[in-house]
Amino acid sequence: MAVFTPVSLDDLTDWIEQFDLGRVLALRGISSGIENSNFFLTTEAGEYVLTIFEVLGFEQLPFYLHLMRHLADRGVLVPAPVPNRDGEILHALHGKPAAIVSKLDGSSQLSPGPAHCAAVGAMLARMHMAGQDFGIRQPNLRGLDWWHATAPRVLPFLSEANAHLLSTEIHHQEAFAASAVYRELPQGPIHADLFRNNVMFDGERLTGFFDFYFAGCDTWIFDVAVTVNDWCIDLDSGVLDEARVRALLDAYHAVRPFSEAERTAWQTMLRAGALRFWLSRLYDYHLPREAEMLTPHDPAHFERVLRERIARPAPPLF
Ligand SMILES: Nc1ncnc2c1ncn2[C@@H]1O[C@H](COP(=O)(O)OP(=O)(O)O)[C@@H](O)[C@H]1O
Numbered sequence: 001m002a003v004f005t006p007v008s009l010d011d012l013t014d015w016i017e018q019f020d021l022g023r024v025l026a027l028r029g030i031s032s033g034i035e036n037s038n039f040f041l042t043t044e045a046g047e048y049v050l051t052i053f054e055v056l057g058f059e060q061l062p063f064y065l066h067l068m069r070h071l072a073d074r075g076v077l078v079p080a081p082v083p084n085r086d087g088e089i090l091h092a093l094h095g096k097p098a099a100i101v102s103k104l105d106g107s108s109q110l111s112p113g114p115a116h117c118a119a120v121g122a123m124l125a126r127m128h129m130a131g132q133d134f135g136i137r138q139p140n141l142r143g144l145d146w147w148h149a150t151a152p153r154v155l156p157f158l159s160e161a162n163a164h165l166l167s168t169e170i171h172h173q174e175a176f177a178a179s180a181v182y183r184e185l186p187q188g189p190i191h192a193d194l195f196r197n198n199v200m201f202d203g204e205r206l207t208g209f210f211d212f213y214f215a216g217c218d219t220w221i222f223d224v225a226v227t228v229n230d231w232c233i234d235l236d237s238g239v240l241d242e243a244r245v246r247a248l249l250d251a252y253h254a255v256r257p258f259s260e261a262e263r264t265a266w267q268t269m270l271r272a273g274a275l276r277f278w279l280s281r282l283y284d285y286h287l288p289r290e291a292e293m294l295t296p297h298d299p300a301h302f303e304r305v306l307r308e309r310i311a312r313p314a315p316p317l318f
């Protein structure tokens with residue numbers, strides 16, 4: 001599943017000549033993606049990942065690809081887009097946008113311990129710092145405006161209790177976004193989807209963050225909250241695991257100290273991170289794309305996480 005656009009070795013014989021990568025030696029479709037067609041590509045120069053973008057268009061992709069290039073150039077561990085001889089990193093293959101990026105070693109760590117969380121926290125802080133001077137601005141397209149536009153579309157499918165939870169939480173987040181504290185929060189490019197399946201580890205060594213296609217400019221603390229809500233919880237109950245939370249936050253804080261405004265915002269941002277994925281999962285579940293062939297993620301998971309973040313104070317940010 002998930003090679004939507006087939007590519008053969010023959011298709012690449014001429015196409016690869018625009019790069020300094022030598023001849024193509026092997027090409028293997030990757031089955032685990034859900035949005036794009038991905039291939040492991042071996043050339044005379046090394047190992048890469050070839051992506052054909054099935055949903056994002058030529059207009060949207062420069063932000064993501066140039067952000068990855070910018071971060072990679074500053075030593076943040078992310079796949080580096082490979083330029084052709086004209087310096088371009090966005091290409092066309094079979095009429096669709098395509099890119100070649102460096103391949104990260106290792107695999108996803110789906111049962112992380114405190115050491116993994118510390119590595120993620122430190123790299124996330126480095127990523128935020130390194131993104132500060134990135135020149136292209138694109139908002140987080142799954143931010144408050146999107147929540148506002150999407151909630152009315154899913155509300156008819158919800159129980160009375162869940163409809164109430166969704167409406168009151170959006171209201172709470174809107175009020176916070178209009179506050180003086182919110183305006184003080186440091187912002188910049190964020191990953192915005194840094195779940196366990198979007199980070200590679202080789203043992204306990206973090207080898208990179210990938211899947212930047214929800215990235216956008218938003219508050220850094222929202223990115224930390226999204227990350228903690230996935231890396232530092234018990235997946236059955238949604239309850240935060242104190243040891244992993246502490247490891248991730250302390251490692252982040254050691255690289256880029258949190259501010260007082262971020263401390264004040266912390267619990268609300270954890271709620272925002274849960275709301276964001278509850279809403280997108282509700283949307284995908286109740287209003288699936290026409291050609292959708294996959295089992296959607298379970299929205300009830302993030303409903304639990306949201307209720308849990310509302311009910312129980314999280315460990316302090318620092
Ligand atoms: N740069 C990379 N290095 C190594 N493996 C990668 C890289 N990019 C993607 N992959 C592999 O491809 C899989 C699918 O990628 P992903 O970005 O999640 O696809 P999709 O956007 O279609 O969901 C990942 O789970 C990972 O195993």
Ligand SMILES: N[C@@H](CCOP(=O)(O)O)C(=O)O
Nearest residue numbers: 034193195198211277281297
């Ligand atoms: N992390 C999101 C879904 C985004 O999918 P991805 O595989 O591209 O990270 C969720 O869990 O709802």
